[in-house]
Each structure stands twice: as structure tokens, then as C-alpha cells.
Amino acid sequence: MNLQEAIAVLKEKGYKTTGKRKDILEFFSSEDGYRSAKDLIAHLEKKDGAVSFDTIYRNLHLYNDLGILEKTDLEGEKNFRLSCSHHHHHHFICTDCGKTKEIEVCPMDTASSELKDYEIDDHKFEIYGKCPACVHA
Structure with a gap:
């Protein structure tokens, strides 16, 4: 947006x-x-x-x-x-500088098969760590 x-x-x-x-x-x-x-x-x-x-x-x-x-x-x-909700995706978030990188893989693709009798309202998936700039700083 x-x-x-x-x-x-x-x-x-x-x-x-x-x-x-x-x-x-x-x-x-x-x-x-x-x-x-x-x-x-x-x-x-x-x-x-x-x-x-x-x-x-x-x-x-x-x-x-x-x-x-x-x-x-x-x-x-x-x-x-x-918000960057133009399409479904998740994020890697740098814990040092806060920059993000979109991740197109969604764990719900596999998790929903294990939750067949459950009603899922929403989900959130984020990976935390250091971006290349912060790793090499």
C-alpha cells in the first residue's frame, strides 16, 4: 500500500x-x-x-x-x-534493523490438512533473524 x-x-x-x-x-x-x-x-x-x-x-x-x-x-x-496485502505472503523480519523480506511459502498449505475438522479464522507466520546488511555490519 x-x-x-x-x-x-x-x-x-x-x-x-x-x-x-x-x-x-x-x-x-x-x-x-x-x-x-x-x-x-x-x-x-x-x-x-x-x-x-x-x-x-x-x-x-x-x-x-x-x-x-x-x-x-x-x-x-x-x-x-x-500493509502490503496485495497478495498472500509472509515475512522474514530483521531483529536489528526491522527490514522485511516477503516469503511466498505459506505453512498453512500443509497445516490445513492436519486441521480438517477445525475452523481456521486467520494465521500469521514470520521468521526472525538478521538481514545480510546486519549480519555483515
């Missing part, structure tokens, strides 16, 4: 595109990988000065609920990135 698509989703769902909401979306559209709320707050404070933590967290969770942002847990902290 790019910045314009994210703004379109907000408008379609009846939400205003305030300056702060656009700033948040611009931050995530310029980042390659998952970023924490702390990363976002530090970025916004450099740009605008003081920011409201409530506003930041409320918008992060709104964007996640609307499918604009994806959420994952890294070292006990929620991290977000712009």
Missing part, C-alpha cells in the same frame, strides 16, 4: 485526513520495514515538537484495524508497517 492508497482507505471509511494522520502515514511510507511507536514519536517530535502519545497510539491501532498498517511483536513491543 502506498500513501495515496492509505489516504483513500481513510476517506472511504469516513475518517478525516488530518495533518497528524498524514504525517504518520508519510513516516511509514518512507520506512522499509516494521517500526515502533517510539520510532514514530521520535520522528514526529523532530518535525513538530511535542506530540500526544494518545493520538499516536489511537491512530496506529485505527490504521491496523482498517488494514492500512500491519502489526507484529518484536522483543515484546508492537511494531507497524504499511
